[in-house]
Amino acid sequence: MKGFWRGLVKLLSPVLGGLFLCAALIGYLTPDALTAATTDSAFLNGNFPLSLHYEENTVTAAASDKQTPSLKAQLLLLGFFPVKEVNVTISDHQQVYVGGNAFGLRLYTDGLVVSSISSIQTEKGIADPAADAGLEQGDILLSVNGETLCTNEQLADIVTGQADTPLHFRVKRGERIFSADITPVYDTQTKSSKLGLHVRDSIAGIGTMTFIDPDSHRFAG
Template identity: 30%
Template sequence: MNKQKYGGCVRAMLGIFIAAAMLCGMLDGAVPERVSVRGDALSEAAAEYGFDLDRETAAACLSEGAGCHTIKCTAKLFGILPIKTVDVSVFGDVTLIPGGVPFGVKLYTEGVVVMGISEVACGDGAASPAKDAGIREKDVICAIDGVPVNSAEEITSHMEECGGRPVRVTVMRDGGKLELTVTPVLSAEDGKYRTGMWIRDNTAGIGTVTYVDPEDMEFAGLGHGICEHDSGELVELVRGSIVNVTISSVIKGKAGCPGELKGYFSSGRIGALLKNNACGVYGVLAELPAGMGNEAMPIALADEICEGEAQLLCTTDEHGIAAYTVKLSNIDRSGRDVKNFVVTVTDPALLERTGGIVQGMSGSPLVQNGKLIGAVTHVCVNL
C-alpha cells in the first residue's frame, strides 16, 4: 500500500512538473524580450511579469536619475519557475522640446571628393592632368604633398603654389590609400594652374528639427542619416554647422513624385553638428532655431504608442510651426533597437498645402497623447 501511495505521489508530482513546464513554454512567447518602464512603475512591472527584482537593484535604478538604465530580470511562474530572461529598460523623467522647424545643415567630410574628370584648355590644345595621373571619379583626396586637405579651396591653393611642378596626391579608393603624381597645366582660359578635376568638399541640405534637450541644448533632426548618393553609405563627418532656414515654396507631392520643401539658408550658424548616423543628425545649439517654442514634453515609452490618431509638427510656410492630424499604423513591436511605423496624413489642410509628407519634412516630430513618440524618416511614393 505504501508503495502504491508513493507511486501515486510521484506520478502526481511528475504530472504537475510537466504541466508547469508546458505552461512555462507557453508563457515564454507571451512574455516580451524587452520591457520599458518608468522608474516610478518599476515595482508594478516586476509584479506583473514576476521579475526577481530586489530592493537594492530597484533603488540603484531610481537613484541614477534621468536617462535609460537597462537591467536583466528573470520572469518566473508563481515567483518560482523561471520562464525567460528579460531586458528591462528603466527610464527617468525625460522631457524634450519638440521641434518642427526647418534647419540647414552644412556637413564637411574627411577629404575632398572627385565628382568628375575633364580636360583643361592650354597652350598645347587640351590636357587632362588628373586623368593622366590615374585619378578617378569618386576618389577622395585627403592630402597634397603630404599636407592634409579638407576643402576645395585648399586644393586650389596648393595647385596654384606649385607653379606647374608635379605634386603628390594621396587618395582614398576602395578602402585603401594610393599615392599618385599629377602635374597641373596653365589654363588658357583664366591663367591659373588646373588639373581637370571637379571636386566637392561638403554636403548641404534642409531637414526638420525633431527635438532639443533644454538641459544642454543638444538636438536631433532629419530622422535619417546623410548618405552618399552613389553608394548609399553614411557620409563620414569631420565637422558640420547648423543654420536657420526660411521656407520659400513647396513642390506638392503627387503619384510618382515625393514633393519638396524649398528654402534658403540664413546667414550665421546657430549650432554645430557632432554626429551623423542611421537615425539622423545630432549636435548642439547655441540658441533655439527661429520660430521654435520652448515648452518641453515627456517622451513616450514604446508600449505607450498606439495605432490611430497623432499629430505631426512641421513648418511649410512663413507662419511657422503647425500641428497636423495623421494616422499611425503598422507599429513595429519587435525587440530591434530601431522600430518604425507608418504615418498617413489625414489633415485636409496639410494635404491641400503639400499633398502629404514631402522631402524636407524628415525629422518632423510626432506627438500622441501629449508625449513625443518619434519622427518622420522617409517619404513613401505611390507609383
C-alpha cells in the same frame, strides 16, 4: 440544443485558431526582453493589441529594489490572450523639448574630396591628367607641393597659370596615403589651367530639429 452548440463550435473554431496562430507568430517575432517606463499593466505604446501584465510579486519586489529592476510579465494579445512570458526592464521617464525648427549644417572635410574625374579639351585633343596620374573618385587631396589643402579656391589659385607644370600631391585613399604627380593642361574651352577633376571641401544640408534633451543638451534632427 446540440445543434446550437455544434454551430457555436463551428463559429468559434476559426476565431480561436486565428488567435492561436497570431499568438504563436507574435511570440516568435517579439524579443524575450523589453524596456518599459512603468510597472502599470497597459497596452504597449504603438503596439496595440499587445499589452503587458506584470506579476504582482515581482512589482512588489521592484518597489523595494533601489537598482533598475527586471520584472516578469505576461505579454497578452487583446488584453486577455497569453502570448509568452517576457523580462521587462523599467527605465526612468525621459522628458525632452519638442522642436520643429529648421537648421542648416555644413561639415568641412580634412582635405579636398575628389567628387568626379573629367576629361579636358586641349589644343592637342582630349587630355585626362588626373586619371592618368591614377586618381579616383573619392580620393582626398591632402596637400600640393607641401602646402596643406583646405578650400576649393585655394587649389584653383595654385593651379592657375601652371599648365604643363607638374604638381606634387599627397593623396589619401581609404587608410592608405600616397603621392601623385598631376600636370595641369590648358583648357581651350574655359581658357584656364585644369587638373581634370572636381573637388569639394565641405558637405551642406538642411535638417529639422526634432527634440532637445534638457539634461544632456543632446538633440536629434
